[in-house]
Amino acid sequence: MDSFSRRDILKTFGLTAGGLSFLNTDTFAGDSIDEPIELPHDDRYIPLEKPVTAIVLGAGNRGNVYGRFALAFPNELDIVGVAEPIPFRNDKYASAHQIADKNRFKTWEDVFKVPKFADAIIISTPDDLHYGPAMKALEMGYHVLLEKPISPSYQECLDILAMAKKTKRIIAVCHVLRYTPYFRKLKEIAQSGQFGQLISVNHLEGIEYQHMAHSYVRGNWHVAKDTNPIILAKSCHDLDILRWIIGKPCKSIAAYGSLSWFRKENAPEGSTERCTDGCKVEPECPFSALSIYHKQRLRIRVLDVTDDPAKQGDEILAKLKTSPYGRCVYRMNNDQPDHYTTSMEFEGGITVNFAMEAFTSFEARKTRLMFSHGEVWGDMDEIQTYDFRTKQNTKWRASKLPEYKTQASGHAGGDYGLARNFVQAVAQNKPELLTSTIEASIESHVMGFMADKSRLGKQMVEVKI
Numbered sequence: 001m002d003s004f005s006r007r008d009i010l011k012t013f014g015l016t017a018g019g020l021s022f023l024n025t026d027t028f029a030g031d032s033i034d035e036p037i038e039l040p041h042d043d044r045y046i047p048l049e050k051p052v053t054a055i056v057l058g059a060g061n062r063g064n065v066y067g068r069f070a071l072a073f074p075n076e077l078d079i080v081g082v083a084e085p086i087p088f089r090n091d092k093y094a095s096a097h098q099i100a101d102k103n104r105f106k107t108w109e110d111v112f113k114v115p116k117f118a119d120a121i122i123i124s125t126p127d128d129l130h131y132g133p134a135m136k137a138l139e140m141g142y143h144v145l146l147e148k149p150i151s152p153s154y155q156e157c158l159d160i161l162a163m164a165k166k167t168k169r170i171i172a173v174c175h176v177l178r179y180t181p182y183f184r185k186l187k188e189i190a191q192s193g194q195f196g197q198l199i200s201v202n203h204l205e206g207i208e209y210q211h212m213a214h215s216y217v218r219g220n221w222h223v224a225k226d227t228n229p230i231i232l233a234k235s236c237h238d239l240d241i242l243r244w245i246i247g248k249p250c251k252s253i254a255a256y257g258s259l260s261w262f263r264k265e266n267a268p269e270g271s272t273e274r275c276t277d278g279c280k281v282e283p284e285c286p287f288s289a290l291s292i293y294h295k296q297r298l299r300i301r302v303l304d305v306t307d308d309p310a311k312q313g314d315e316i317l318a319k320l321k322t323s324p325y326g327r328c329v330y331r332m333n334n335d336q337p338d339h340y341t342t343s344m345e346f347e348g349g350i351t352v353n354f355a356m357e358a359f360t361s362f363e364a365r366k367t368r369l370m371f372s373h374g375e376v377w378g379d380m381d382e383i384q385t386y387d388f389r390t391k392q393n394t395k396w397r398a399s400k401l402p403e404y405k406t407q408a409s410g411h412a413g414g415d416y417g418l419a420r421n422f423v424q425a426v427a428q429n430k431p432e433l434l435t436s437t438i439e440a441s442i443e444s445h446v447m448g449f450m451a452d453k454s455r456l457g458k459q460m461v462e463v464k465i
């Protein structure tokens, strides 16, 4: 079955639209109730006799992304267990997926205290809680869908790879950009040879100023040592996609970057510890928590507030008075760089400039590929090409594809593309179906480790895998 409307989901679970509010609008944006969700066709995929069963560890943002896939495609994925310490999230998740009480757990460790009861484990716990569950899941014979970054430690990445090989289990890393129609097209053009030899690449990742404030100043990833350096936490997708599009290994890296703006010395006069403390500059502050969460209602899932519009505003205000999300962006203990530039040399002398930028109005990637006989550039929707010989310009748009509505699945369609790829690999027991293997993912993680070594040590670093 290739399409399933949200109304069907509602019917299946006997829910009202309000009852489905865990379908975070951040990732379902643009998907109205009657629009079917369609995924690109893949000849290698087969209809399944029964869905792959999975246990989700961490029912936060990403756990819910895979949960939504299961609800949209119940013939493909059935979530039969959950581990989540926050009762509000655990309850909501268990009720959405009708999970039996005996299969609901507080932490990931509890899941492995009972005999194996599903095909796969989906690891969507925080960055520092990937290694333990990944090793244990493989050891117990589960297949694994592992959120990126694999681990903050190279040795732990290698240990997980070795365990997957030893146990012959399937393990996919959630490098979701590989599954977007846009990046698949960009790779196809880059590898086609139609514009001659690839000479160099320019790649820009715009984080967007409010997203930066949310995730890397106030949120889960604001202190590098507690999670991962931002080059891995945010940009391992970009390192991975560059390696994948170029199709050759990275040989050396030189990186620069720092935390320039979100610092105590930049706190404006009249600002306060929290945006709710009567801050004098709050009305004109672009990073105001009152504006982001209360007025715009962006990214409020992290606050665990009600979906009832009559009560939501008050609950948000209360959470901004106690949670990190209400704190002044200039008075945090954050240390992640807000601008980060990386120059890389790939095999064959291909040079790459990659800039991760917090201060952008857009949240997307823009890439320019320069070939001996032409130029290719895109913005995660449109790809343009220019042939130096024919002087011809062409345009291609992901949003013109019949399956474009899949983009509602988040990450420009990559989230559901990845979920289906993993399900098919497990159901057919064919690891070769995977696009984002752990081997490939480790290579781009090493690029990230070396980038930070270069940035902190102020030296060019060789990349050896």
Ligand SMILES: NC(=O)c1ccc[n+]([C@@H]2O[C@H](COP(=O)([O-])OP(=O)(O)OC[C@H]3O[C@@H](n4cnc5c(N)ncnc54)[C@H](O)[C@@H]3O)[C@@H](O)[C@H]2O)c1
Pocket (backbone or CB within 6 Å): 057, 058, 059, 060, 061, 062, 063, 083, 084, 085, 086, 089, 106, 107, 108, 109, 124, 125, 126, 127, 129, 147, 148, 149, 174, 175, 176, 220, 233, 411
């Ligand atoms: N693939 C992507 O594009 C992408 C995007 C965002 C985040 N991520 C990664 O996904 C992972 C989860 O991120 P998120 O945004 O969903 O974070 P989140 O904080 O929303 O979710 C993590 C959940 O894990 C739960 N948790 C904490 N300790 C636990 C434990 N011991 N056992 C079980 N659950 C526990 C938390 O309570 C939380 O609900 C992170 O590693 C993150 O870097 C990947």
